[in-house]
Amino acid sequence: MLANTLEWVNNNQGLIIEYVLNIVSAIAIILIGMLFARLIYKGLHSMLSKRDLDSTIVDFVSYMVKYVVVAFVLIATLSRIGVQTTSFVALIGAAGLAIGLALQGSLSNFASGVLIIVLRPFKAGEYIEAAEVAGSVESVQIFATTLVTFDNKFVVVPNSAILGGNIINYSRKPTRRIDLVIGVSYNANLQQTKAVFEKVLKNNAGVLDTPSTQVAVAELGDSSVNFVVRSWAKSADYWDVRFQLIEEIKDALDAEGIEIPFPQMDVHMDK
Known part of the structure; x- marks a missing residue:
């Protein structure tokens, strides 16, 4: 052998x-x-x-x-x-x-990932809303995009789901408009109320001078006169300025004795 x-x-x-x-x-x-x-x-x-x-x-x-x-x-x-x-x-x-x-779904996610990289509708760090999820973009991977929500939840969204619907990018533009609708009593003086809103907007440091602010009567509602209060802020400061304005407007209206109506129900009892 x-x-x-x-x-x-x-x-x-x-x-x-x-x-x-x-x-x-x-x-x-x-x-x-x-x-x-x-x-x-x-x-x-x-x-x-x-x-x-x-x-x-x-x-x-x-x-x-x-x-x-x-x-x-x-x-x-x-x-x-x-x-x-x-x-x-x-x-x-x-x-x-x-x-x-x-693996058609996975290949679709891969192709969508390539398109996201090429078209760049968003990038890392930007705050977006897509596929019914809103959050800051952490990374775009081969098959999925990872987002971190406002309350710090880690969300993995398939790329095809993102590209298959509307993508709202809140960070791409440097400024955003803040739209508030404030209702006041029908007994309130409209010019006085308008002056209160304009003063609050002028005194808030986060409100930008350009574009200009807008205060106007939007509609005559069932129980209130509704004003639209529009202003602009930097995109990064949007929520801080919005919350500040709501609080400052309420305090200013109270100081001027202008009532903000709330729903009431009158009950009549027959004898």
Whole structure:
């Protein structure tokens, strides 16, 4: 048995050496290739970051390039050890088709992620409302976008759900308009009431001078005269200014003796 083995080794030394060299070469290719993919990722990530691009774009593009390099390295490794890459690529294509049919939703999310990166309807740090969720964008990943809500909830939203509906970006513009509807009693003097609103707007430091503010009678309601009070604030200060104005308007109306009506019900009892 041993003699037969030694004889076979002697007769096939060239083949064995070639096979060993191919194995060593394949190991070298995969080690060097993985190192190269890692260096490509770090280099590309660093280069894109220096261009002040949005972090979502930097991460998405860097990872995609890295995975493409890894795929080529694996194919080159298999080719070195004698695997027919042509049939292998065809097999991957067939498997990819089957997986694609099974994972249509995931592929839709991937395609939507690419479109989000290209079209850039929002970027990391901006406050948006999409797919019935409102929050600050934390990151755009391959299949989903992560948001953090006002009350610090971490929400993962599929990219296709975001791109399939309306996207409201509250942070993209530097300023936002604050719309308040305030109802006062029919007994109130309209000019005096209007002057109270204008004074509150003028004295609030968060209200911008441009665009100008607007105070007007919006409608004559069932139990109140409704004023529309419009002002502008920086997008980052929107909620703080809005809450301040509501409180300041209530205090100012009370100080002037102007009543804010509330729903009442009169009950008449027949004897």
